Amino acid sequence: MSAANEVRAYQRKEYLLKFLEQDVRPDNRGLGDTREAKLTLGAISTADGSAMVKLGHTVAVCGIKAEITRPPTDKPDSGVIIANVQLPAMCAPEFKSGPPSEKAQVLSDFVQQVLLDTGMIDRTQLCIESGLHCWILYCDVICCNYDGNIRDAVLLAAVSALKDVSLPMAQYDAEQENLTIDKDRKRQLTLSCMPVSLSFTLFDDAVLLVDPTHEEETVCQGQITVITSGGDSICSVSKHGGASLNPEQLTLCISKAKQRWCDISKLMTSNHL
Amino acid sequence: MATLKLTTNDQVEVNNYHQDGNEDGGCSMSIAIPGQKLMDINSDVISGHGTYEHKDGIYSSLAGYVKLEENKEQPGKTMVSVQTTRHKHLVPVLGGLVTSRVTQATPRFCKVDIIAVEKSIFEIPFRGLLRKEDVRATEKDKVEIHKCFRPGDIVLCRVISVGDSQSYILSTAENELGVIVAYSEAGAAMLPISWREMQCPRTLAVEFRKVAKPTADYIDQIKELLHKIVIK
Amino acid sequence: MPQDSRRNCHTDESYHPDRFLSICKFNTQNNTTVINDNGLRIDGRSSSDSRPIFLETGFVTRSKGSSYIEIGNTKVICACYGPKQLQSKDTGLRKGVLSCELKYASFASAVHKTDQANMLEKEYSVLMVDALSPCIILDRFPKAQVDIFVTILEDGGSAFPAAITAASLALADAGIELYSLAIGASLQQHKEWALVDPTHEEENMVALLGECTGSLCIAYMPGLSQVSMVSQQGYITHQQLSQGMVTLIELCKDVSTLVRRCLVNSIQRKGQQESSVGD
Numbered sequence: 001m002s003a004a005n006e007v008r009a010y011q012r013k014e015y016l017l018k019f020l021e022q023d024v025r026p027d028n029r030g031l032g033d034t035r036e037a038k039l040t041l042g043a044i045s046t047a048d049g050s051a052m053v054k055l056g057h058t059v060a061v062c063g064i065k066a067e068i069t070r071p072p073t074d075k076p077d078s079g080v081i082i083a084n085v086q087l088p089a090m091c092a093p094e095f096k097s098g099p100p101s102e103k104a105q106v107l108s109d110f111v112q113q114v115l116l117d118t119g120m121i122d123r124t125q126l127c128i129e130s131g132l133h134c135w136i137l138y139c140d141v142i143c144c145n146y147d148g149n150i151r152d153a154v155l156l157a158a159v160s161a162l163k164d165v166s167l168p169m170a171q172y173d174a175e176q177e178n179l180t181i182d183k184d185r186k187r188q189l190t191l192s193c194m195p196v197s198l199s200f201t202l203f204d205d206a207v208l209l210v211d212p213t214h215e216e217e218t219v220c221q222g223q224i225t226v227i228t229s230g231g232d233s234i235c236s237v238s239k240h241g242g243a244s245l246n247p248e249q250l251t252l253c254i255s256k257a258k259q260r261w262c263d264i265s266k267l268m269t270s271n272h273l
Numbered sequence: 274m275a276t277l278k279l280t281t282n283d284q285v286e287v288n289n290y291h292q293d294g295n296e297d298g299g300c301s302m303s304i305a306i307p308g309q310k311l312m313d314i315n316s317d318v319i320s321g322h323g324t325y326e327h328k329d330g331i332y333s334s335l336a337g338y339v340k341l342e343e344n345k346e347q348p349g350k351t352m353v354s355v356q357t358t359r360h361k362h363l364v365p366v367l368g369g370l371v372t373s374r375v376t377q378a379t380p381r382f383c384k385v386d387i388i389a390v391e392k393s394i395f396e397i398p399f400r401g402l403l404r405k406e407d408v409r410a411t412e413k414d415k416v417e418i419h420k421c422f423r424p425g426d427i428v429l430c431r432v433i434s435v436g437d438s439q440s441y442i443l444s445t446a447e448n449e450l451g452v453i454v455a456y457s458e459a460g461a462a463m464l465p466i467s468w469r470e471m472q473c474p475r476t477l478a479v480e481f482r483k484v485a486k487p488t489a490d491y492i493d494q495i496k497e498l499l500h501k502i503v504i505k
Numbered sequence: 506m507p508q509d510s511r512r513n514c515h516t517d518e519s520y521h522p523d524r525f526l527s528i529c530k531f532n533t534q535n536n537t538t539v540i541n542d543n544g545l546r547i548d549g550r551s552s553s554d555s556r557p558i559f560l561e562t563g564f565v566t567r568s569k570g571s572s573y574i575e576i577g578n579t580k581v582i583c584a585c586y587g588p589k590q591l592q593s594k595d596t597g598l599r600k601g602v603l604s605c606e607l608k609y610a611s612f613a614s615a616v617h618k619t620d621q622a623n624m625l626e627k628e629y630s631v632l633m634v635d636a637l638s639p640c641i642i643l644d645r646f647p648k649a650q651v652d653i654f655v656t657i658l659e660d661g662g663s664a665f666p667a668a669i670t671a672a673s674l675a676l677a678d679a680g681i682e683l684y685s686l687a688i689g690a691s692l693q694q695h696k697e698w699a700l701v702d703p704t705h706e707e708e709n710m711v712a713l714l715g716e717c718t719g720s721l722c723i724a725y726m727p728g729l730s731q732v733s734m735v736s737q738q739g740y741i742t743h744q745q746l747s748q749g750m751v752t753l754i755e756l757c758k759d760v761s762t763l764v765r766r767c768l769v770n771s772i773q774r775k776g777q778q779e780s781s782v783g784d
Contacts (some may be wrong), residue, residue: 044659045578047612057566061658063612082513087610089582090654092567095398100511112513115628136519140611141657144582145552145565168522181617214567260637267713297678306768307640307677308685308728310744323682325642334682336768338776352585356665364646365586396569397589399649438591438648 013204013219020207026211029055032256034198034211035149037264039156041164042221042272044229044273048166049135053157054088055211057147062157063229064165068179071127071134079126079134083111085141085154092146092214110151111141111158114227116264118195118235121162127188129172148214151225155197160268182255193229198257200224205243210256226257303357305333314351316392319344323355362390365399365432365441372400372453373443374425381405383422383432387441400440403430407444408483419468421483427454429485511624520692521616539695539710548704552633555690555702555756560767562678570679574671577704578661583671585679588649601646603730607634608670609654615705635691636669636724636734642682663706664692669724669734670760677768687765688757692749694719694741699749701756721749725757 019026026129029035044050047063053114071078077201085107089097100108115121126135141154166186174180201212201220208224209216224241227235234254299351305311312318320326323335333339337357344352352494365371365387373385382405386398400441408416429450445451448468455479457463457473465484466472472479508716517530548557565571568584575581588601607629611618633653641651653675655668666689673687693703695718700707708720719739732754737746748765 016774042579044612045661046614046659057564059564061610062657063610063619066523067519067521067610069515070517072516080515082515084512084611087655088656089586089652090568090582090656091565095588105511116564136515138611138617139771142658144611145567147566162506170522170525181522183526211689223544240647272733302630304769304772305612306686306765308726309681310728325684327684327729332684332766334684334773336677337680338772358772364649365683393587397587399590435647 004175008262014217016203016219020203025209025213026215031207032070032210034260034263036212037156037267039267039271043159047161048167048272049159049161049163051160051164053153053160054151055149055156056213058149058153059147060141060150060153060157060160062139062154064137064161066165066167067136067138067180067183068128068133068170069136071131075123076131077127078123079114080136081112081121081123081126081139082136082268083115083139083141083158084108085111085143087146095146100148107150107154109156111139114155114164114195114197114235115139115158118193118227118229120159120191120193120195120229121189122192128170130176132172133172135170137162137168140189141209146214148212148217149199151163152197152199152211152222155195155227156264159194160183160271162189163191163194163268174220181183193233194261194268195227195229196257196261197225197227198253198260199252200226200256202242202245208249208252224253225251228254228257228261232258232259277313300342303338304336305339306336307334311339311355317350319347319352321351321352321413323357324353330496334379362393365390365401367432367435370450371401371430371432371441371443373428373430374398375422375424375428378417378418378424380418383418383428384440385428398435399445401430401432402436402440403428403443403445407442407446410446414475418483422452422457423480423482425456426452426482429453429487445483445485448486449488451483453481453485453487455480514692519617539700539707540698546700547706552698553701553752555558556704558760558763559675560763562674562767562771566614568582568675568679570675570677572671572673572674572678574667576661576663576667576702578659579664579670579705579742580658581655581664581667582658582673583653583655583668585651585653585672585675585681588646588681589649589652591648591650599647600643601641601648602650603634603638603641603643603653604650605637605653605655605672607633607657607665608666610658613657613664620634629668632641632665632736633672634670634736637687638675639733640673640683640685640687640726641676643685651676651679651682658692660705662706662708663691663702665689666722666724669762672756674764674767678771684759685726685731687726687733688760688764689722689724690753690756690760691720691722691743692753694721694745694749699745701752712779721746721753723750723753723757725754727758727761745762746765 038054040052043052044063048066049064052061057194069110085104086102089094089095139158140159166188167194169182201209201223203220226237229235289391310330312334314329320331324331325334333355335355335357337355338355338457341351344350369390371387372389372426373387375383375385377384383403385401387401405416406413408421432441433444434442436442455463459473459476461473461475463473465470468484470479471482559575561573565584569586571584573582605624653672657664669689693700693707719741722736723732724734
C-alpha cells in the first residue's frame with residue numbers, strides 16, 4: 001500500500017468514526033441494520049432460471065443456462081452445477097476488463113462451494129441416464145453495481161435463480177439410444193434447503209458493522225460471513241483477516257444471520273406468489 | 274414483459290411518443306440536453322460553459338439548466354451557459370488551481386496525484402510533476418525538496434504546462450500555493466507556524482514544509498473541498 | 506475444451522438442449538412465417554411498430570454516468586468512467602480518446618456463451634466507437650480517455666442499437682460534453698417488409714429462412730440531423746436501403762424524445778436532492 005493510500009484510508013476512517021460515535025452510519029442506518037433487500041425472479045427470459053438481487057445500491061444478476069453433458073465419471077448418477085461470478089469493469093472504477101480478477105475467482109469459488117457443500121440441491125435430479133446424459137447448470141452471476149457486501153448479493157442471486165429454474169422434460173430411449181427433450185413440459189428443481197449468508201465487518205477492531213457498504217469496507221478490516229439454512233442449522237462461519245472476535249460478538253453474528261434467513265425467506269415467498 | 278426494475282424509482286416509460294410533444298412546458302425552457310439548439314448566434318450573445326457554436330446557432334453540449342447572465346468582461350453582452358450538478362472540469366486546465374497529493378519526493382522533483390480542480394474532484398487522479406525550480410518564486414537554487422514536501426501531503430498548485438503524455442507540470446511559486454494539509458510523523462494533522470514550518474499538535478515537533486497562505490475566500494472554498502476529499 | 510484456471514468449468518463438452526428436440530418439433534419451430542396474412546408479426550406488431558422502451562440513468566452509483574435501457578425483452582446496462590489519463594504514450598495528445606467495450610452476459614442469448622473471445626463483441630465494440638466518437642467534443646479533454654462499458658443482460662433483438670442509445674445516455678449523465686446524443690435503431694428486411702426494431706426471433710428466423718434478407722442498423726444524432734454510423738449486412742436493394750434509412754431516422758427521432766424526457770427527469774431529481782441536502 002502506497003503512502004498516499006494510507007493517508008486516504010486514514011482520513012476516511014476519521015470520517016466514518018464521526019458517524020459511529022453517534023451510533024449511526026453514513027447512510028443513516030443503525031449499526032445493526034441491514035440495507036433493504038429486493039429480489040426479482042425470472043426477469044431474464046433467455047435464461048432457464050434467473051434472479052436479480054439488490055442490497056441497497058449493490059446489484060447482482062444471476063442467469064442459469066441448462067445444457068446436456070456427460071455425467072462426471074466418479075458420480076455417474078449426478079448432474080453438474082458450475083457457478084461463476086463476474087465483476088465486469090462496468091460495475092465499479094477499481095475493476096479492469098479482461099480475465100476474471102482474483103476477487104472474482106474467490107467469489108466464484110465461494111458460490112460454487114456453498115451450492116455444492118450445503119447439499120441444498122440433490123444433484124441426482126439432474127441426471128437423465130446414468131453415465132450417459134445429465135443436465136449441466138451454468139450459474140453465472142454478474143455484478144451490475146458494486147457497493148459493498150458483494151458476497152451476500154451473489155450468493156442470494158445464485159440461490160434464488162436455482163429456485164427459479166425450470167428444466168424441460170428429458171427422456172432417454174435405451175433401445176434406440178436416443179435422447180429426446182420436450183420443451184413444452186417443464187419441471188422445477190427440488191431444493192432441500194436455502195442457504196442465506198450475512199456478512200459483517202469490523203471497524204477499529206471493535207465495532208461490528210452488518211451488511212457494509214463499499215465505503216465502510218475500505219476502512220474496516222476483516223470479514224465475517226455466517227451462512228444459515230433455516231431453523232438452527234448453520235452451514236458455514238468464516239472470518240478472514242482483521243482483529244480478533246470475541247465469543248459474544250460471534251453469537252451476535254449468528255443470531256443476526258438467523259434473523260436474516262427469516263427475512264429473506266419471507267421475501268422469497270412473496271416473490272413466488 | 275418481465276421488467277428487471279434495476280432502478281430505484283419505478284416510473285415506467287412506455288412508448289407513447291406521439292402524444293409527447295413539448296408537454297413539459299416551463300421546465301423544458303430551462304433544461305437543455307446535448308445537441309439542443311439554445312438560440313441563434315448574434316453579436317450580443319457569447320457561448321459559455323456547456324455550449325458550442327455550430328453553423329448559425331448556439332447549441333447545448335451538456336444536460337442541465339440553461340443560464341443567461343451578463344458577461345463581466347464585456348458589459349452589455351449576455352453569456353449563455355449550461356449548468357450541471359456534476360463537476361465543471363473534466364481534466365486539469367492550463368493556468369488553473371489544482372489540489373494534489375504528493376506520491377513521491379526525490380531531490381529534483383515531486384510526483385503528485387492531481388485529485389481536484391477548483392471544486393471538482395476526480396474519481397481517478399491525474400499525474401502531475403512539481404519540479405524543484407517551480408517550488409518557490411525566489412531563491413530557486415536553494416530549494417530542497419525534502420524541506421518542502423513529503424509523500425502524503427496535500428498541496429495546492431497551479432498548472433503551468435499541459436506537459437507530456439505522462440504528467441501535467443505544476444508550480445507552487447506563489448504565496449497562496451503550497452502545502453495545505455500535512456501529517457506529522459506521529460500521524461496528527463499539523464498546524465502552520467510560518468511559511469516554511471509546520472508543527473505537530475501532539476508531539477510539538479516542528480517539520481519543514483512549503484506552506485500555502487491561501488486568501489480568506491479561498492480558505493472557504495478549500496474547506497468544502499477538503500471535507501469532500503476526506504470522504505473519498 | 507481448454508481448461509481455464511480462473512473460472513469454474515466442467516471437463517466434458519456440453520450441448521444445447523435444442524439438439525435433442527424430436528425431429529417433428531424442430532421442423533414446426535422453423536416453419537412459422539415472419540409476417541402473417543394480416544400483415545402482423547409474431548408478437549402482434551405491424552412491420553413499422555417498435556416495442557415499449559424503459560430508460561433510466563444513474564444506478565451504477567460509483568460510475569461517472571450510467572444508464573439502463575429495456576426495449577421489449579432486450580436489457581442493456583451501460584456505465585461510463587473517466588476522463589482519465591491516457592496510458593499509451595503516443596496517441597491523442599490534443600484530443601481525448603473514446604474506448605468502448607461491449608459484452609454479452611453468458612445467459613443473454615438462446616445459446617450459452619462460452620468464455621472464449623467473442624468476435625461479435627469485438628466487432629460491436631469497434632462499431633460503437635465509430636458511432637459515438639462523432640458525438641463527443643473530444644477537444645474538451647486532451648490526452649485523456651473516456652471508457653464506456655456495456656453489458657447486454659438479455660438479447661431480445663436489436664441489442665446493439667439499444668447499446669448505442671444507452672451509451673449516449675450514460676455519456677450525457679456523466680456530464681461529458683457532446684455535440685448531440687446518438688440514438689441507435691435497426692430493421693430487418695424480409696422480402697418486401699422492413700421489420701422495424703426486430704426481436705431476436707425475427708433476426709434469427711429471417712436468417713434461417715435463407716431468402717433475400719438483410720439487416721440495417723444506424724446511429725443518428727438528432728441534435729445535428731446527422732447519421733454517425735450505418736451498418737448494413739445481407740441483401741437489401743438500393744431503394745429498400747434509402748427507404749429504410751428514412752424509416753429508422755423517424756424512429757430515432759421518436760426515441761430521442763424519450764431520452765430527452767429521461768434526462769430532464771434525472772436533472773430535476775438531482776436538483777431536488779441538492780436542495781434537500783442544502784437544507
